[in-house]
Amino acid sequence: MHPYSRPRRTAATLAALVAAAALLAAPGAAPAAAPFEAAPAVEAVGRLLPSHAGQFTLTPVPGDGGGDYFTVSGTAGAVTVRGTSPATLLTGVGWYLGHVAGVDIGLPGDSLPALPAVLPAVTGPVTRRAVVPHRYALNDTDAGYSGAYRDFAAHQREIDVLALHGVNEVFVQTGAELPYLQALQSFGYRAGELREWIPAPAHQSWWLLQNMSGFGGPVPERLVNARAALGRRIADRLRSLGMTPVFPGFFGTVPPGFAARNPGARTVPQGDWVGFDRPDWLDPTSEVFAPLAAAYYRAQQEAFGDSGMYKMDLLHEGGTAGPVDVARAAGAVQRALLTAHPGALWAVLGWQDNPSAALLSGVDRSRVLVLDGLADRADELDRDTRWQGAPYAFGSIPNFGGHTTLGANTGAWVRRFEQGRARPGSAQSGIAYLPEGTGTDPAAFDLFTQLAWQQNPVDLTAWFGEYAARRYGGADPHAAAAWDALRQGPYGMEAGTWSEAQDSLFAARPGLDVATAASWSPPSMRYDPAYVRRALTELLKVAPELQTSDAYRFDLVNTARQALSDRARTLLPLIADAYRSGSLLRFRTLVAEWNGDLALLDRLTGSDPRLLLGPWLAAARSQGADTAEADRLEYDARSLLTTWGGRGPSEDGGLHDYANREWSGLVGSVYAPRWAVWFAALDHALSTGTAPAPVDWFAMDDAWAHRTDPYPLTPSGDPVTLARSVADALPPADGKP
Numbered sequence: 001m002h003p004y005s006r007p008r009r010t011a012a013t014l015a016a017l018v019a020a021a022a023l024l025a026a027p028g029a030a031p032a033a034a035p036f037e038a039a040p041a042v043e044a045v046g047r048l049l050p051s052h053a054g055q056f057t058l059t060p061v062p063g064d065g066g067g068d069y070f071t072v073s074g075t076a077g078a079v080t081v082r083g084t085s086p087a088t089l090l091t092g093v094g095w096y097l098g099h100v101a102g103v104d105i106g107l108p109g110d111s112l113p114a115l116p117a118v119l120p121a122v123t124g125p126v127t128r129r130a131v132v133p134h135r136y137a138l139n140d141t142d143a144g145y146s147g148a149y150r151d152f153a154a155h156q157r158e159i160d161v162l163a164l165h166g167v168n169e170v171f172v173q174t175g176a177e178l179p180y181l182q183a184l185q186s187f188g189y190r191a192g193e194l195r196e197w198i199p200a201p202a203h204q205s206w207w208l209l210q211n212m213s214g215f216g217g218p219v220p221e222r223l224v225n226a227r228a229a230l231g232r233r234i235a236d237r238l239r240s241l242g243m244t245p246v247f248p249g250f251f252g253t254v255p256p257g258f259a260a261r262n263p264g265a266r267t268v269p270q271g272d273w274v275g276f277d278r279p280d281w282l283d284p285t286s287e288v289f290a291p292l293a294a295a296y297y298r299a300q301q302e303a304f305g306d307s308g309m310y311k312m313d314l315l316h317e318g319g320t321a322g323p324v325d326v327a328r329a330a331g332a333v334q335r336a337l338l339t340a341h342p343g344a345l346w347a348v349l350g351w352q353d354n355p356s357a358a359l360l361s362g363v364d365r366s367r368v369l370v371l372d373g374l375a376d377r378a379d380e381l382d383r384d385t386r387w388q389g390a391p392y393a394f395g396s397i398p399n400f401g402g403h404t405t406l407g408a409n410t411g412a413w414v415r416r417f418e419q420g421r422a423r424p425g426s427a428q429s430g431i432a433y434l435p436e437g438t439g440t441d442p443a444a445f446d447l448f449t450q451l452a453w454q455q456n457p458v459d460l461t462a463w464f465g466e467y468a469a470r471r472y473g474g475a476d477p478h479a480a481a482a483w484d485a486l487r488q489g490p491y492g493m494e495a496g497t498w499s500e501a502q503d504s505l506f507a508a509r510p511g512l513d514v515a516t517a518a519s520w521s522p523p524s525m526r527y528d529p530a531y532v533r534r535a536l537t538e539l540l541k542v543a544p545e546l547q548t549s550d551a552y553r554f555d556l557v558n559t560a561r562q563a564l565s566d567r568a569r570t571l572l573p574l575i576a577d578a579y580r581s582g583s584l585l586r587f588r589t590l591v592a593e594w595n596g597d598l599a600l601l602d603r604l605t606g607s608d609p610r611l612l613l614g615p616w617l618a619a620a621r622s623q624g625a626d627t628a629e630a631d632r633l634e635y636d637a638r639s640l641l642t643t644w645g646g647r648g649p650s651e652d653g654g655l656h657d658y659a660n661r662e663w664s665g666l667v668g669s670v671y672a673p674r675w676a677v678w679f680a681a682l683d684h685a686l687s688t689g690t691a692p693a694p695v696d697w698f699a700m701d702d703a704w705a706h707r708t709d710p711y712p713l714t715p716s717g718d719p720v721t722l723a724r725s726v727a728d729a730l731p732p733a734d735g736k737p
Helices: 011-023 039-048 086-101 152-164 177-187 191-197 201-208 221-240 289-304 326-340 357-361 410-422 442-453 460-472 477-488 529-539 550-580 584-605 614-621 627-641 647-652 666-688 697-705 719-729
Strands: 056-060 069-075 078-083 126-129 134-137 169-171 244-248 280-282 309-311 345-350 368-372 392-396 428-433
Touching: 039 056, 039 086, 039 152, 056 086, 069 086, 078 086, 086 126, 086 152, 086 460, 134 368, 134 392, 134 442, 152 221, 177 191, 177 221, 177 289, 191 221, 201 627, 221 244, 221 289, 244 289, 289 326, 326 345, 326 357, 368 428, 392 410, 410 428, 410 442, 410 460, 428 442, 442 460, 442 550, 460 477, 460 550, 477 529, 529 550, 529 719, 550 584, 550 719, 584 666, 584 719, 614 627, 627 697, 647 697, 666 697
Parallel strands: 056 078, 134 169, 134 428, 169 244, 244 309, 309 345, 345 368, 368 392, 392 428
Antiparallel strands: 069 078, 069 126
């Protein structure tokens, strides 16, 4: 029989092979027990590769004390992966797909149609071992900026892909309000007033960080229970794959009036966070803290099960210690955690001045893992000294607010991670992939997670060349040239101040000199835009047979989107110059170009399902029990993208447009109308010699946030045709780079 016509095994056959492999032993010996069940990994392969799952045999192997590893071997159509956990088995499958089969499953996008009917053989057994034990993913804010209303299928897909890329610890926030709701009812609060205190789902991340409370509430009891059930399913799926669900721990966030209702309690007002009143902090050294923490952890364990890692940040972004001894408080927080979960790790974000020297001096640092959010952002960092030898994970926050801008400080990633590995006595023991919103930059995700599995330093030129081939399922000189241009441009940014690229001026509140959409974004270009323009040109020349993959179409749209967005930073100064010089005709010509670019951007992003506003809003509405509830939840989802909060936090606190993103629907119904109003005011001012009329941007955005009109749920238009329209609309790259 020809090797490419051999029958493929079914998923059921694969499961049987896994079971049989677990029972194999030497002649005369008793059957050996498998070190774990491979079935969850088998099921994941079936979800990810339904047409090819039967060609894999997944075999559990015990650890050897040297950390997680996998071995891949096999002949055509019969690939064997051995690994030390179900998730590591999937990591082995992911390695095989990328390095043998030459395809990609990314976050987002895949090139699976390029897989042959019979999978190719592996040239000799290949073993890869994780170089760090902790491979952590997801920011505290991910549940907000990536979508608080996602269903289980979306979470399961993300978990499968995280495992495919070697992650073994995942932050789980969904349902985190339930332990607070249950525990605090034994400390003088009614369920109804607690549900008023808890924010709506899209804003809960910042309540858990002790930044704010109440916004968008009350949270319906039915929704609390539904979210807890979803959180349990997410945690159970992670556990089934041998991954650690990381839950929010308890460090003292309490509702108003807690001390008055609980004799012996001491609370510290936390003041203001960009216009929001922060919740009070219960002094962990006061006598009421331990029983409340015990009640919290008991309720949490009953709802979600156990874990070995809990995430907490004391005094996050401006919190106030007041008279509390931070070292003693941190010790009390850790004791409460270890009493409920002996041996658990306390994960804390390394951000701004946290964790402080005082906090670290009061805890058993061997039971702490610092997730370094500044590793690629600031220079001259000595984490081993500053964090007093506490274990830490090399981390990056390459995305803030879910912005759609491409890019990362990849040079700092590969250089500094290797420096940490090579430093004698270093406490670097992991990686932490911490974008505030996931699913926007598959190349950054792929590269960063691979750091944990690379025995040798990464050569970025070679890496991006290999990525271009597997990303689209085949080598192509134009794909390679495109990704080499992107490597030198948005993925070649230097560290020093920022870890993300500039955001979109199209998404900014209008102004002639506006430099950012979000208040804390980089105020200027962090790379030469000619590289993105060249990448777009090259991607449009990729061989037609490679243009059908989901990965290609996402990358093409995303690159065209970025090229158009970059153009705005050249065009706006020209508009400003025309206005200030009094050239009405030139002003109108340039404004027409700007408006045309915005309209094209809305159509372009409308061709990809990941860049649509409609599903984001529909998911929120779907969780309302009636129209009024659905309207409140939709406001929660809309406001996060625009005003973020009420007038104070939005305007005085500067939170408006923090979560800006170039999505179809958002561009057309929020950003374009803003600029139309502003340019009309400037046009009238030029025509009449008067000053432009002021605009209440908050009122305009808040009115949109309270609307309930629907948006398309499915993409429209051809991505290639629309990307070509962008290339035709843009000026040439002036011969660069």
